[in-house]
Amino acid sequence: MIGQIANILVDGLAYAMFLFIVSVGLSVTMGLMGFVNLAHGAFAMAGGYVVLTATRYFGVPFLGALVITFLVIGAISVVFERTLYSRLYKAGELDQVLLTIGLAFMAIAGITYLFGPIPQHVVLPHWLAGHIDIGLRTVPTYRAFLIVVGFLLVIALWYGFERTTLGAKIRAAVDNRRMAQSVGINVDLLFTLTFAIGSGLAALGGGLSIHLLGLTPTFALVYLVLFLLVVSVGGLGSVKGTLVAALVLGIFDTTGKYLYAEAGGFFIYAIAMAVLLIKPAGLYGRE
Amino acid sequence: MKRFHLAGLAALALVMSSAAQAQTVKIGVMLPYSGVNADLGTQIDKAFDLYVKLHAKDIAPYKVELIKRDEGPPSGANAKTVATELITRDKVDILAGVVFSPSAIAIAPVLTQAKKPLAIANAGTAWIPGLSPYIVRFSFSMWHPAYPMGQYAAKDLGCKTAAMGYTDFPPGKDSTEAFKTGFEKNGGKIIESIPMGNPAQVPDMTPFFTRVKDAKPDCFYVFIPSGSHASAVVKYYGEVGLKQAGIKLIGPMDVAPDNKLPQMGDEAIGAIVMGHYSKDLDNPANKEFVKAWEAEYGKNFIPDFMSAQGWDTMAAIFDTIKKLKGDFSNGEKVVETLKNYKGNGPRGQISIDPATRDIVQDEHAMQVVKKADGSLGLKVLGTVKQVKDQCKELKVGRCGGN
Numbered sequence: 001m002i003g004q005i006a007n008i009l010v011d012g013l014a015y016a017m018f019l020f021i022v023s024v025g026l027s028v029t030m031g032l033m034g035f036v037n038l039a040h041g042a043f044a045m046a047g048g049y050v051v052l053t054a055t056r057y058f059g060v061p062f063l064g065a066l067v068i069t070f071l072v073i074g075a076i077s078v079v080f081e082r083t084l085y086s087r088l089y090k091a092g093e094l095d096q097v098l099l100t101i102g103l104a105f106m107a108i109a110g111i112t113y114l115f116g117p118i119p120q121h122v123v124l125p126h127w128l129a130g131h132i133d134i135g136l137r138t139v140p141t142y143r144a145f146l147i148v149v150g151f152l153l154v155i156a157l158w159y160g161f162e163r164t165t166l167g168a169k170i171r172a173a174v175d176n177r178r179m180a181q182s183v184g185i186n187v188d189l190l191f192t193l194t195f196a197i198g199s200g201l202a203a204l205g206g207g208l209s210i211h212l213l214g215l216t217p218t219f220a221l222v223y224l225v226l227f228l229l230v231v232s233v234g235g236l237g238s239v240k241g242t243l244v245a246a247l248v249l250g251i252f253d254t255t256g257k258y259l260y261a262e263a264g265g266f267f268i269y270a271i272a273m274a275v276l277l278i279k280p281a282g283l284y285g286r287e
Numbered sequence: 288m289k290r291f292h293l294a295g296l297a298a299l300a301l302v303m304s305s306a307a308q309a310q311t312v313k314i315g316v317m318l319p320y321s322g323v324n325a326d327l328g329t330q331i332d333k334a335f336d337l338y339v340k341l342h343a344k345d346i347a348p349y350k351v352e353l354i355k356r357d358e359g360p361p362s363g364a365n366a367k368t369v370a371t372e373l374i375t376r377d378k379v380d381i382l383a384g385v386v387f388s389p390s391a392i393a394i395a396p397v398l399t400q401a402k403k404p405l406a407i408a409n410a411g412t413a414w415i416p417g418l419s420p421y422i423v424r425f426s427f428s429m430w431h432p433a434y435p436m437g438q439y440a441a442k443d444l445g446c447k448t449a450a451m452g453y454t455d456f457p458p459g460k461d462s463t464e465a466f467k468t469g470f471e472k473n474g475g476k477i478i479e480s481i482p483m484g485n486p487a488q489v490p491d492m493t494p495f496f497t498r499v500k501d502a503k504p505d506c507f508y509v510f511i512p513s514g515s516h517a518s519a520v521v522k523y524y525g526e527v528g529l530k531q532a533g534i535k536l537i538g539p540m541d542v543a544p545d546n547k548l549p550q551m552g553d554e555a556i557g558a559i560v561m562g563h564y565s566k567d568l569d570n571p572a573n574k575e576f577v578k579a580w581e582a583e584y585g586k587n588f589i590p591d592f593m594s595a596q597g598w599d600t601m602a603a604i605f606d607t608i609k610k611l612k613g614d615f616s617n618g619e620k621v622v623e624t625l626k627n628y629k630g631n632g633p634r635g636q637i638s639i640d641p642a643t644r645d646i647v648q649d650e651h652a653m654q655v656v657k658k659a660d661g662s663l664g665l666k667v668l669g670t671v672k673q674v675k676d677q678c679k680e681l682k683v684g685r686c687g688g689n
Contacts, residue, residue, distance in 0.1 A: 004501065011493045117325030119515035121550045131528070140526040211522075213489050214515045218322055222488045257494035261481040 008255050010134075014143035016250025017150025018212060022205030022223075023230035024157065024242045025198035031237015032174050032194050035085060036093050039100040040202050041224035042107035047073045047203025048215040049111055052120050062125050069207045074200030081195045086188070104220045111217040120215045142211055149208065153201075157239050170194060174237050229268065233275050235285025244283055248275075311350045312608055312615050315379035317369055317394075318408075319386050320357040324486075327386045327513060327593060328358070330546065331408050334590070334597030335383070337583050338605070346605055349613035354379055361456065361486045361512070363389030370394040374401045380615035381406065383600055386593075387486075388412035388458045395419040402618040406625060408600040409593055412457045413465070413678035414685040416644040421618060423625040423644045425600040425637075426593075427563055429461035429510075430678040432539040435650050435671045436508070436561035437469020440537055443652070443669065444559065446470075446505035450479035450534075452495055453510040454486050462510040462539060465678065470508075478504055486512045489519045496527040499534070506535045513541040513593065518550050525554030535559065543655050546589040548663040555655045555663060563648045564592035564634045565665040576633040590633075599632040603639075606630065636673070643679050650674045 026040040047069045054065035080103070088096050128145055131138040161167035173180040173187050181187050206219070213223070234245030249268050256267030275283065316335060318328035332355070339351060354377050359365025366389070373379045374397065382398070382405040385391045391410040395418035398405050407415065407424040411431075416422045440446045449470055453459035459482070467477050479502050484490035499507050507529060509520050521543070524536050536542070540562025543555060566577055566589060576598060580590045607624045608615075615621055622644075629638040637648045649672055653665040678686035 007497045007501075008494070011491075011497060015491050015493070112321070112325075117321070117329070119326065119518065121518060131526075138528065142526075212491060214519060216515060254491075254494045258498050261479070261495055261498055 004258075008258050009251070010139050010143065010147075011258075012251035012254035013247075014146045015254055016246045017146045018205065018209055019226065019230050019250050020150055020243055020246035021153060021208060022202055023227045023234070023246060024153075024239060025201035025205070026227050027231045027234060027237060027242040028201075028239070029195055029198040030231060031235075032170065033085075033089065033191055035089065036096040037085075037100050038097055038224060039080075039103040039107065039220075040199075040227060041222075042104040042220035043073055043077060043199040043202040044206035044209070044223070044227075045111065045215070045217065045219040046076075046107060047206030048210050048219060049115060049120075050203065051207035051210065052115075052122060052215065055122055062122065062128065066204055066207050069203045070200040073203030074196040077199030078192055078196050081192050085195065086191075089191075104224075108217045108220050115217070117216060120210070122210045124211060146208060146212075154239075154243055161239055166193075226268075229272050231282075233272050233282055235279075235282030238282075238284040241282055241284030245275075248283075310348060310613060311352050312381070312604075312613060313352050313354060313377065313379040314604065315370075315373035315377060315382045316353050316355045317358040317366065317373070317382060317384040317390065318355070319359065319361075320355070322360055322487075324361060324386065324512070326515075326546075327409070328384075330591055330593040331384060331386065331597035331600075333580075333584060333588075334594040335408075335601050337579060338598050338601035340583075341579060342602075342605055346608045346613075349608050351604075351608070358385060358387065358390050361387040361389060363387060363391075363393035366390035366393045367397060370397045374403050379403070381604065381618075381621060383604060384408050384597075385410045388415060389456070391415045391422070392418060392457070395422065398422065404618050404621045404625060406600050406604055408597050410458075412461050413676060413683075417679075417686065420644075421622055423603075423622060423628075423639060424646055425603055425639075426596040426646065427648070428645055428676040428678060429458050429539070430465040430676050431563065431646075431648070431674055432561035432650055433462045433465035433510070434469040434677040435674060436537060436539065436652070437466045437471075437475070438473050439561065439652050439669070439671075440466075440506050440508070440535075441470050441473035441475040444506060444535060444537070446475060446535065448476050448478050448504045449506040449508055449537075450481070450499045450502055450504040451477060451508045451510075452479075452481045452483050452492075452499065454512055454516065455482035455484060456486050458512070459486075459510050461678075463508070464683065466508050466510075468677075468681070468683065478502055483511070486516075489515050492519060492523045493527060496523045496529060500527055500529050500532055503532070504534060506537050509536065509538040509542055511538075511541055513544050513547075513591070517542055517544055517547045521551045521555045521558065524558075525552075530554060530557070537561075540564070540592050540653070543653075543665065544591040544593075545665070546591045548655070548665075549589070551655075551663060553657070556657055558655045559652060559668070560655075560665070561650055561652050562592055563650055564595040565651070565653055565667075566590060567664050568633070568635070568651070568667070570633075570635050572631050572635070573633040595633040599630065599634065599637060602630055602632055603628045638673075640675055643676060645676045645679070647673050647675050 050069040051065045054060040230245045234241030252271045253268040356369045386409045388410045398421040399419040404421045409426045411429045413428040451463045453463045536558040540560045543560045545566040626641045626644045652668045656666045658664040
């Protein structure tokens with residue numbers, strides 16, 4: 001029994017951390033900028049391909065490739081933000097949805113052209129490939145690694161948002177954009193920076209998920225539903241909300257699949273629906 | 288005078304074009320060219336192209352024209368529209384391809400109504416040929432590998448209990464039903480049956496696999512659609528520790544297709560699959576096929592069972608063109624010829640059972656092994672000769688109505 005609970009917790013936690021890493025960027029950009037960014041999955045997918053290219057063709061170590069993908073995709077996203085996204089900040093949600101879903105389709109077509117539709121895999125470094133013993137059971141090292149990366153990220157984001165001037169400015173801009181502008185905060189620059197961080201995090205999540213889910217160009221849309229689910233359950237723009245939502249969904253989904261396997265992947269939707277019925281704006285969303 | 292001249296020209300053009308049409312058999316190819324499963328379509332598409340390229344001269348003076356359309360997602364949502372367009376607008380004489388069972392199921396009524404034959408190159412849900420008298424299948428039924436695998440697991444692998452995990456769509460239920468029938472008839476007992484997500488995305492399979500590990504069966508039978516799921520299964524199998532726990536991973540060949548073996552890593556070693564084709568299969572037609580494939584597409588693009596199916600499907604259509612002297616105007620005649628097809632392809636001896644319009648072929652139990660050069664390959668452990676689709680023989684469920 002204890003073994004079973006440990007199994008579910010470890011697997012659920014690893015899955016939750018993956019959900020958190022990819023979704024937090026989406027939550028930040030959507031919440032902060034009020035921009036419906038359906039191309040977020042495309043940034044994650046592109047991040048996966050950057051990791052793949054760096055490790056396979058340039059011999060960059062896996063960890064280095066993760067850093068590179070964060071920087072590269074973050075930088076590329078700035079171009080998109082300045083040339084396309086910034087034009088639609090004041091536009092309606094439908095326009096934003098159409099633009100970003102279009103970008104996602106273009107990304108899929110572009111990556112298919114470059115890499116083909118065939119699923120890709122990364123070879124993990126030796127130290128991430130095996131199992132480690134945590135006492136109760138052995139855990140795949142990669143899952144333990146995901147959990148650690150997730151928690152480091154939680155701490156970094158919490159510190160960044162709560163304890164730095166930059167974070168204070170971002171929070172101010174989230175709460176009241178006009179007031180923030182009137183006290184001299186450069187909201188445009190802040191948006192660009194936040195967008196870059198959000199997209200970089202998506203790319204990081206994409207790179208980390210290759211080993212878990214495999215990588216094809218359609219990653220951009222296939223897993224988008226999951227990320228949107230996490231964001232809506234957590235509440236827009238809230239790091240804490242995203243973390244709690246990822247934990248709740250990840251662990252409940254894993255538990256459901258383990259205990260009531262016959263129901264398949266139904267649990268994640270059931271939980272999401274239950275939460276949203278009670279709190280339509282999400283767990284930590286502003287009503 | 289001028290008007291008359293023009294009319295003459297038009298008439299001449301009409302005669303010429305209809306003469307050209309009589310010479311050319313239009314084949315409507317339906318395969319997934321986009322989406323998660325586009326690599327499956329690619330395997331068959333390349334086999335079609337290669338066969339046409341190498342054998343075009345065999346059917347002279349007749350010609351074939353391939354009109355390719357995207358079959359769409361595994362749900363079959365798009366297939367009906369595409370098939371209707373191919374038949375009414377492009378005026379194809381025959382349809383070939385279809386990777387997903389839902390597509391074949393969706394287009395069956397269209398075929399019956401239009402009296403157009405479909406040569407299936409993959410879609411494996413057992414009862415599909417029963418849906419329309421115009422369907423002839425050159426690939427396999429889910430029962431072809433799964434039923435013998437059930438027998439083999441109980442008798443030869445000595446498994447007393449088994450768990451089953453499957454992707455939750457018609458072929459998955461079909462395959463596990465077939466395995467269960469074969470396994471239980473030979474004294475085995477199924478202790479778990481787990482649906483593992485939908486075919487469009489690879490889910491995190493860890494919870495399912497952990498559950499199986501805790502249930503401690505002797506064998507774990509897995510059905511997944513060939514493609515990105517295959518490497519995931521092997522990965523989770525090793526990662527969750529089923530291999531270390533002594534639970535045997537078995538399944539139809541979709542679990543270890545040739546073209547996915549290079550990415551799988553050593554965790555795949557020891558898995559046992561039942562299937563009708565492997566690149567390593569030892570027969571002259573296969574050696575010739577693999578050689579031609581590698582000459583055309585290079586050594587890194589590996590043919591798998593889908594490629595072999597595509598090759599044989601096109602071979603059967605070419606054979607029919609020869610027998611009917613290029614005249615595909617009568618769909619019934621085409622089906623009549625296709626369903627009496629006998630041939631020798633990469634899979635070895637194959638034929639169609641005229642009564643069910645489904646294929647008869649050898650099934651091999653194969654184990655993933657490390658070859659001398661360090662790469663993974665499939666070693667034949669045993670062969671069941673000329674397997675007929677047991678679903679129809681035993682009249683199971685919807686197969687009974689055939």
